[in-house]
Amino acid sequence: MNILDYIKQYGDDSFLQRPFNNVDAFVFASMGFVHFEKRNIIPSYKEPDKKIFMRDLPEEHIDEISLDDLNAKNNADLLRLLKIKKRYKDISLQYEFSVIDKVLTEQIYAITLNLPDVGYFILFRGTDATMIGWEENMLALTNKVSAAQLDAVEYLHIVHKLIGDTPFMLGGHSKGGTLTFYASVFVEKSIQDLITKAYYFEGPGLPYKFYEKEQYKRIKDRIVNIVPRDSIIGEF
16 A cells, blocks of 8 residues: 555545544655645745645646656645545645755755644655755765754744744655754754654664754654665664
């Protein structure tokens, strides 16, 4: 069973009927690779009163915003299912944050989802098809803190100012998982205490020194690290 099968089989169950689980988190991590910004579909964090519901994602743009990724057709199929299924169609999407910076060698994209009967889920995109994104990955091999990691922390501060002291989850796949991990560790403690789960799907790890820090020890029991059996990426 893949995530499309999961949505087809359980998509008519509300989150009250079938509680939020790791597969739902992976559904959203996969959705992170959709390029909503091509059509300015999701309102910016600078327009905090605006949002769009999953059911209202414009059908005429779905194929376009799903392009440029390895699984473009699957991404389009994913969106079309999320638009119509009871479990997902009333989710709102807002607070878009996007940076592509050649000088800083930075690629980051994040949005916030508000799930009925569950709460907020902050989503970080993994590496996209831009050359900047891959250059940033190569720099990460030097074990230096990246501009995207610092902005991931900043994004949690931005969202906190907008939603207040409300518990939330966050997650992402690949580099999105690493941004999730870094932000959940290094965000200020008052915000870190609000994190219920941080989903880290197949993300490159961080240097061992990070695991010795008090900030990591505070959050480690809430980090969900999921790595496919045959993966060579994402091992702690």
